[in-house]
Amino acid sequence: MTSASGVLTSKQSQTATIQAHLDEAIEGLLASLPAPQQVSADQRRGIIARYSAVLEGNFIYWMTGAYLAVGTDEARAKIIENLREEVRDCHPGMMRRFALAAHAVPTEADAQAVYQNLMNVRLFIGKLSPVPIVITMAFFEGFIQRFMPYLAELAQRQGSAEMEYTDVHGVCDITHTQELFRALDAEIALANGSVASDEIFEGVTLLQNLIRNIVVND
Ligand SMILES: [Fe+2]
Numbered sequence: 634m635t636s637a638s639g640v641l642t643s644k645q646s647q648t649a650t651i652q653a654h655l656d657e658a659i660e661g662l663l664a665s666l667p668a669p670q671q672v673s674a675d676q677r678r679g680i681i682a683r684y685s686a687v688l689e690g691n692f693i694y695w696m697t698g699a700y701l702a703v704g705t706d707e708a709r710a711k712i713i714e715n716l717r718e719e720v721r722d723c724h725p726g727m728m729r730r731f732a733l734a735a736h737a738v739p740t741e742a743d744a745q746a747v748y749q750n751l752m753n754v755r756l757f758i759g760k761l762s763p764v765p766i767v768i769t770m771a772f773f774e775g776f777i778q779r780f781m782p783y784l785a786e787l788a789q790r791q792g793s794a795e796m797e798y799t800d801v802h803g804v805c806d807i808t809h810t811q812e813l814f815r816a817l818d819a820e821i822a823l824a825n826g827s828v829a830s831d832e833i834f835e836g837v838t839l840l841q842n843l844i845r846n847i848v849v850n851d
Contacts, residue, residue, distance in 0.1 A: 648818050656773045659779055659838060669786045676850075677787045679746075681737035683847040684784065686744050687751055689728040693719050695758050699770050702761040704823050708816035712770075727798045727849055734786040734795030735777070746850045750843040757836045764828045765818050769836030771813050776804050776844065 672680070690697075700712045732734065732738045758766065781803030785796055821828075 634781070646815050647821060651768060651817065652771075655768070655775055655837065658772060659776050660843060662724035662776060662841065663779055665688055666848060669783065669790060672726065672787065672790075675788055678735070678737045679743065679850055680783065680786055680848055681732055681791065682734050682739040682743040682817060683747050683850065685732040685737065687748055687847060688781065688796055689725050689732075689739075689821055691751070691781070693725070695754070695773075696770065698758040698761060702763045702766045702771075703816075703820055704763055704815070705819040707812075707819040708763070708767060711812050711816040713757070715810045724798075724801075727832055730795055731788065731793075731798035734793040735791040736793075737788075747846050748841065750839070750846045752835070753839045754843055757810065757839050762828070762832065762835075763813050763819070763831055764824050766798075767813075767817050767820050768833060769840055771810075771817060772837045774813070776840075778805060798821070 660742070667676075669677075696712060696716050696719065700709065700716065703709055704710065729738075757769070760766075781799040785799035785803070788796070
């Protein structure tokens with residue numbers, strides 16, 4: 634995916650390579666999840682609470698950062714579609730109802746547990762680097778979709794039947810994913826080789842650390 638000079642250049646195949654890297658990162662995270670039946674009630678509550686502490690107040694903000702960062706119509710159209718759905722259907726409210734019904738509303742200690750890793754992702758988003766930010770959001774969306782059955786099972790074990798959040802976010806939309814990677818293609822073409830290879834997965838790495846921190850509070 635990188636040229637001899639170590640910069641990302643504009644070729645369709647690079648998007649496929651990036652997608653493969655993201656799929657691998659997602660599989661790795663899913664494989665590291667403890668089996669729901671082996672998770673204690675306290676850990677179960679903690680995972681849902683830390684996930685909510687991160688998602689409820691940050692997802693729209695990060696997507697907005699992506700919108701401000703990108704420079705192509707393809708990417709803007711894709712991000713706007715996502716933001717419209719988030720706001721119109723009040724996804725933060727959906728997230729809150731999910732946590733409430735699972736008796737897992739984030740406490741001060743839950744917010745503190747993810748503080749540093751969350752801050753790292755926030756600062757990355759603030760750099761407004763178009764290609765790395767679109768890659769990061771593609772990774773996050775892909776992960777969330779695959780994580781929903783697990784999160785739903787934890788909530789069920791908490792005695793909850795409120796599954797709107799996990800139902801809405803667990804849908805595998807192939808057209809949406811294709812459009813997202815076409816938007817990435819357009820942003821790579823616009824960057825025209827100006828993205829250093831050590832920068833393209835910076836946000837993905839920070840987000841992986843944050844997700845591990847959500848699952849295991851250490
Ligand atoms: Fe959402």
